[in-house]
Amino acid sequence: MTLEPTVAIRATQLLIGIGIALQAAEVLATRSAHARLCIGKHPPDFWAQWLTAKILVRLALSAVLIVGFGKYLQVIEPVFYMGLIFSSVGLVIRLNGPLGGGSDSMTFQVLIGLLIAALGVANPILVQVGLGWIAAQSVLSYFIAGVAKLRNENWRRGLAIRNLMRSNAAYTVFAPARRLANSGTLCLAASWAIILFEVAFPAVLLLPWEGKLAMLSAGLLFHITNAVVLGLNRFIWAWGATYPALLYFT
Template sequence: MTLDTAFRATEVLIALAFLQQSAEFMLRSGVERAIFAVRIVACLALLIGAQTELALLVLVVISLWMLHRFQGPYNGGSDRMSLLILWCLTLAKWMPTLFWQEVIFGYLAFQLTLSYFISGRVKIVNPEWRSGRALRDVFAFSAYPVSENLRQLSTRPRLLWAASWAVILFEVVFPLALLNQTLLIAALCIGASFHLSNAIFFGLNRFVWIWVAAYPSLLWFQGRVFGDVF
């Protein structure tokens, strides 16, 4: 994947992610509704490829307003990833030289890889994750499951043990996927499926679009730095 193609794919995907995030604010009134209406217009400009550098700057300014308004990221991890992608993409697009464009976009790819690896490392040293109890508690007690029927999964410890280790192993070995393009594509498909399952089971729908929006940077980075090692 070329750098320009990765830029364009990221613009489209982050626009879709921000449109989803902004829709809920259309039910409000006053300043918030007006600002998020502007955010939607900027996202539509990104989608059609019109004045993309200006649209990104508008989104950056709005992101600063959101950090002030909500005293930090509005929705935790998904908003932190949103800020990372937006700022890296904007800085890369406005850099005057190819060298700095690649450095900044490569940083985004590195942070995406690190997000999976660190998440897996945290889980693998946690005995509750290794035993499957962490997932059992999520299904049994938390407010996350979108259906009460899903809570019945808490009575299937072997299934949840296997699911826990599947998530742990995927996240821990994810960096190895950079060694081969086919392997990376497979890993990203698994990652997207993982985020989609979280949206279905737990209602964490913000994570789907925004994590996928960072995938083009990784596809470009793998080809640019590693190629196919094997």
């Protein structure tokens, strides 16, 4: 069993659209804080207005991704992706880095993949190339992160998780999670669960349908856990948006 390309693309649009809309709403709610980090000669008030305009455009574009393009807008579908891609570049330039870290990076790659797939009206092979791009970025992201952790002694011994849970320096930790970190055994088990899941993730491309669903369900649980424990809510949508491509690609 596999996912039809049109269904995979539609699901990807919906999920990434929600992710972009969520980020837009969060940035609008804290635009003063973001404006203080904008590079340029203008005062923060100017950048707050600049950000508001830019984010409202992104919100409008993401709304189309969420509701779907329909028969008439589908003709200019690539324009929407290019608009989001260029606005992402503009934000990176002004903030001297991504607005949302890793979630921004994956969102950008999904948009690139969707843009390529949208050009499939010219050449149907581009639909597969676009979905393949998204699937490849997803697999690479998990695998490279897993190998990096596997090579690090603090991660292998569970100390990285313990250090993370005991401090608010990197992320504001969920209160019950901090208490759990007092258990060395639990930290060790959690470390190896993450390492093994990430390193084994490329297998998702080879597994049968049921195996894919199981692996992607584990991935979703991983990102939901990160959102609860560390506040990384945007990762759910950025990485979740790659899952339809993984279901399509066998």
